[in-house]
Amino acid sequence: MATTDIIGRNSVDWTAISDALDAEGWAVLPRLLDPSQCRELAGLYDAEDRFRSHIVMARHGFGRGEYKYFSYPLPGVVADLRSSLYPHLAPIANRWNKTMGIDVRFPDQHAEFLRRCHQAGQTRPTPLLLKYGPGDYNCLHQDLYGDHVFPLQVAVLLSEPSEDFTGGEFVMTEQRPRMQTRPMVVPLRRGDAVVFAVLNRPVMGTRGSYRVNLRHGVSKLLTGRRYTAGVIFHDAT
Ligand SMILES: O=C(O)CCC(=O)C(=O)O
Numbered sequence: 661m662a663t664t665d666i667i668g669r670n671s672v673d674w675t676a677i678s679d680a681l682d683a684e685g686w687a688v689l690p691r692l693l694d695p696s697q698c699r700e701l702a703g704l705y706d707a708e709d710r711f712r713s714h715i716v717m718a719r720h721g722f723g724r725g726e727y728k729y730f731s732y733p734l735p736g737v738v739a740d741l742r743s744s745l746y747p748h749l750a751p752i753a754n755r756w757n758k759t760m761g762i763d764v765r766f767p768d769q770h771a772e773f774l775r776r777c778h779q780a781g782q783t784r785p786t787p788l789l790l791k792y793g794p795g796d797y798n799c800l801h802q803d804l805y806g807d808h809v810f811p812l813q814v815a816v817l818l819s820e821p822s823e824d825f826t827g828g829e830f831v832m833t834e835q836r837p838r839m840q841t842r843p844m845v846v847p848l849r850r851g852d853a854v855v856f857a858v859l860n861r862p863v864m865g866t867r868g869s870y871r872v873n874l875r876h877g878v879s880k881l882l883t884g885r886r887y888t889a890g891v892i893f894h895d896a897t
C-alpha cells in the first residue's frame with residue numbers, strides 16, 4: 661500500500677499505518693483534517709436537523725458527556741472520510757480475519773459493505789459527534805451495532821489539547837488471554853485521527869497467533885471543551 665491522499669489534502673503512509681495497527685491495535689493518522697475543517701465539523705453539533713439521535717451518556721451509564729449520531733446524508737467531510745479511508749482498511753481487516761480464523765471478508769469499496777449492512781437491517785448511520793465538558797469522560801466500550809462489524813474504526817479529535825481542553829485522553833485497553841490487561845494512551849492533536857480495532861485483533865505469539873479483545877474510551881476532562889468525530893464503517897440496526 662502506497663502513500664495516498666485522503667480527502668485531497670493529506671498524505672498517509674499506509675504501510676506504516678498497517679504495521680502500527682499490527683503492533684498496537686491502533687495508529688495515528690496525523691492532520692487528517694485542518695483547523696477550519698475541525699471547527700466546521702464541531703460547529704455542526706447544534707444543528708439539530710443533521711442528527712438522528714442524541715445520547716446523554718450519564719443516562720445510560722456510558723460515562724458523562726453527550727453525543728449525536730448523524731442522519732443521512734452525512735456531512736460531506738464525514739462521507740468522504742468514510743469512503744476514502746475504507747479501501748485502505750479493508751485489506752488489513754481481511755488479513756486480520758484470516759489470521760484469526762474468522763470467515764468474513766470485506767469488499768473493496770465501502771458502498772458495497774454498506775449494502776451488506778442494509779440488507780441485514782443495519783440501515784441507520786453510525787458516524788457521530790461527541791462533546792465533553794469539565795468532568796466528562798467516556799467509559800471503555802466497543803461500538804457494535806449488529807451482526808455486521810467492520811473491525812476497524814476512526815475517531816478524529818476536533819479540539820486542541822492544552823488550548824481548548826485539558827485531561828480527556830483517548831485510552832484503549834487490550835485484554836489478553838490469561839494475562840493482565842494492557843493500557844494504552846493515544847497521543848492526539850487537533851485534526852489527528854486514530855484508527856483502531858473495534859473488538860479484536862490478532863497478536864503473533866511464539867506458538868502462532870492469538871486473539872485479544874480491545875476497548876476504547878476517554879479519560880476525564882479537567883477543563884474546557886473537547887469535540888470528536890467518530891467514523892464507524894458498519895451501520896446500526
Ligand atoms: O471522544 C473520543 O475520543 C472517543 C470517541 C468514541 O468513542 C468513538 O469515536 O467511537
Ligand SMILES: [Fe+2]
Pocket residue numbers: 801802803876890
Ligand atoms: Fe466509541
